[in-house]
Amino acid sequence: MSYEVWAPAAETVELVHPAGTVPMARGEGGWWHPSSPVDARDYGFRIDGRGPFPDPRSRHQPDGVHGLSRVFDAVEHEWSDAAWSGRPLAGSTIYELHVGTFTPEGTLDAAVGRLDHLRSIGVGFVELLPVNAFNGTHNWGYDGVGWFAVHDGYGGPAAYQRFVDACHRAGLGVIQDVVYNHLGPSGNYLPEFGPYLSEGRGNTWGSSVNLDGPDSDEVRRFIIDNALMWLRDYRVDGLRLDAVHALVDERATHLLEELAVEVDALSAAERRPLTLIAESDLNDPRLITPREAGGYGLDAQWSDDFHHAVHVALTGETSGYYADFEPLDALAKVLERGFFHDGTWSSFRGRHHGRPIDIERMPGWRLVVASQNHDQIGNRAIGDRLTAHLNAGQLGIAAALTLLGPFTPMLFMGEEWGASTPWQFFTSHPEPELGEATAKGRIAEFARMGWDESVVPDPQDPQTFARSKLRWQELEEPGHARLLALYRDLARLRREHPQFTDPRLARVRVDFDADARWLVVHRGEILLTINLAKEERTLGIDGELLYSFGPTADAAARVGGGTLDLAPHAFAVLRSA
Template identity: 40%
Template sequence: MDIRTRTTGINFINNKTTTINIWAPQAEKIEVQCGKFTISLNKDDFGNWTGFTDLIKAGDLYWVIIDGHKRIPDPASLGQPEGVHGPSSAIDLHYEWTDDSWQNPSLRDYIFYELHTGTYTADGNFQGIINQLDYLVELGITAIEIMPVAAFPGERNWGYDGVFPYAVQWSYGGAAGLQQLVDKCHQKGLAVVLDVVYNHLGPEGNYLTEFGPYFTDKYKTPWGAAVNYDDRYSDGVRKFVIENVLMWFRDFHVDALRLDAVHAIKDFSAIHILQDIRRETDRLIKQTGRMHYLIAESDLNDPRYISGLSENGLGMHAQWTDEFHHALRVSAGEPKTGYYSDFMGIEHLAKAYRDAYVYTGMYSSERARKFGRETTGHPGSQFIVFSQNHDQTGNRMLGSRSGTLYSYEMQKLLAGAVMLSPFLPMLFMGEEYGETNPFLYFVSHTDSELVENVRSGRKQEFAAMHLEGEAPDPQDPVTMQQSRLNWSLLKEKHHQVMLLFYQAIIALHKRHAQIHSDEKELTRCTALKELNCLLLERSTTGSSELIFCLMNFSVEIQQISIPVNIKLAGVIFNSAAQIWGGPGDLSAARQPEHQQISIQPESFIVYQANYV
């Protein structure tokens, strides 16, 4: 595979010549129609239809004609200006980059900020994000994570219904808009993570089956037939996906990809598609000298996904860790319904701090089987944790955020629990100032039957969570409008204080080596079940110094006994301090002779300390 340039679809190799490459192994004839011109292509032994022309110019609209009568968009289209059912746009990906000096930070230095382009600002596009970059830098963020931008039906969608993996959503600003955003991020010192979906495609506008066996009936996924990674003709499908990965890295300078729900990728090939993706990514890194990361979303608690290729692992650099979130939420008072029913709160949160996964081979009642494997040997920088994200917010019937679910003090405690962990922290847009607008599920399909299926599917999902009432209509434009961030909240004092609190806890994370460390094996965490409190110890190799943290998830003042082998040196952060809008600092009420500390409800205290 040529990693130097994009080969699939229509590409410009100079000012005059355009190459065309369309994979359609079972077609008898493939043509490209552009204006008054029709260009016939030639087929090779692997089902690739290729040609050269000087008739297509950048910006031209074109169709692919299959067997003389099917006129449909290009599956490798780079732009769909008239929507997913309209013609494709021939786009020249050349861009005058200004980020030659940019170096992708070490993954352990990432502080993620997940955002949805359409709801992050009133503009609802890439320019809107650009306008907020200084704000994110001041907050302390080091990487923005953008929810999927592959072209989807209409203008309202989370992005997981994308049907043109190579085409950047036109209403967001298209390919050039995304390139400009990445360039501006690098100028500001921000890395860019892009969410991509290789386990399924959306239902509306999905024309891939017209071109070849992109899907297989061998397996089923929650979204229908699985992408064909190991059945007949799968070589062409794998190439299509791998080239997409390389395009984001090479042509858009994206720093990392977050691969959605890799547990739904079915592949029993001798070489798994994720391994192939990692190998080709490594080849690109070696050629360009630019580092890129692959981040998986997986709910299998299987460290093979983040193990190296030399260990026959699947080669992902890191993964999202939902179980930390679930244990944290139950500790904070989340009802134990649905997938929360498996979590014991404070005890499981302590285990998550130590092991990243909660279930590492124990019996899971919700799954009705033993589940998971230990993560020994994997550093904390391979796990991304959060107190909320698009899924955990949008999967609630009313899209409720922490800003409406929890008290002001508990919101700060949730943030502290994430930022003080040995893992990579991620924020969800707006949480840093206590956003109260919901983040609801929304779509803009044109097929009435599909719309009704989406509505009924949401109802079934909420039934599993034992929720009552009617969910907002995903198809109604108001649903998306309600999900936009309300930046005017920052005019209110307590939201301003929350933002300052987040800036301070992020700075604390960066400033202290023990907190910033990803030495997971040196993290010690003790659950005080009766008090609903945690004792967290963070240290580094070869040092007797540590960061000692008390977390009180209860609604009462608690007296906490300090381990006899720890000598406290002084408070460096207290979420209950009045400066953070809290009820006041009780840590001065320490009783040294009994090694006891008083801690306010729903708060945390961070100490510098030493082992003795």
């Protein structure tokens, strides 16, 4: 342990540990080093007499984000995943989970006990919401301030290694959600050390990170080193990059491109695929365009347009940003072209939005889609899932569109059995004024969506967190068990029929009737037929019925005489004649 720290403007820096204080000497580039040997388990830094503050690169904060840092040696773990050679994103399914609400215990070790369940529904990657250190006991994770540390309540860094190791032994890759566009409101001591934040610049969540101003070279290095830490030291297989549209970077080489170059180099050295997935609301395919063609060279990005189109088609909800997706042809366009807003008018934004995808060249797996995810559920007024509004047949349609569509599907924890529990926005800020400001801010956010502000739960109420925990006993209940069986069947269909993982978007064709509320998704000779209407529909389709699902256990589809009879709110998979 070298105990180095970057503090370019400091006059004095001291290393503080329980046994005393050690002066530090300035080195090249504003880096400081202890002036005498140090062997401390817990330590912090005093900057110009202020502090002590935790190490900006601390791996472990056992006493919280305001306490001293603790040394953690990542190489001490004896890995048992020697047979793991990685997994490509293409053809895989992602499962998004929040450690604190995934199990009653809310720990990484407890989550290991559910990996066989994830395998049973065809999951290839487990995506963890942010696990880095934040102030308080529970949080979504997007208020993190210790980017290099694993939240101690989840088990800390050693438990994180055990979790990744167990996933690899089970044949599952791990994607870690990371936040580089802002820091949380409590415990952020980075400005005490250097110009990590941009003066006068901000985004929805606070001050922007200094990516292109003076001394930004080391700030960018801080971010890239953090990314490489997850991929190298913890053997994570990919990163989900939160809200990259909020990364303000006017350099000729954008941070995302620089990061992609270094991750590609690490992938070659590690001899396993490493994946970068961007969350972006820009609908800009340049993120996932190869660098040789002028793009950033990321592997994939989220497409919220898919969620919006599916949500509106099934629920009829058209408030706020859902308004543009009311026509059924919005869903058809998304299935064929990836984005709905690809240069079209966005009424919610009051301007044109997006850029077209070249479907002849861009493989569909580069878009990650979901009918439910932490944002789209948790940012609703009461955190209500689709389960609260749809019948079993409609939930089945959402699952079929997600898992049998032309993109990389992502499931949100519990959706596979129609979990009845909400997933609400929760915080545990110890500072009363911060908790009050957070609650008021949540209410203000819902004005444009037209949701009832009076029903918004208090994020600081411990029951808001408790209500959001999954109830695993629901798996044994008849309605939930039937839906779970559907997800397992859909995983089997993906394995048995390569048409469902064919990456060529140009081969996807959608027929639909907006008035009759049906559509047919053509994947070669395999057809996904969907009836969104409340009445039975007869389609002029002939072929072999491979699978069907509807609101009840009764037959959902009949094929014969050149026609397909499809029950209300049902779907069927056929091989065309």
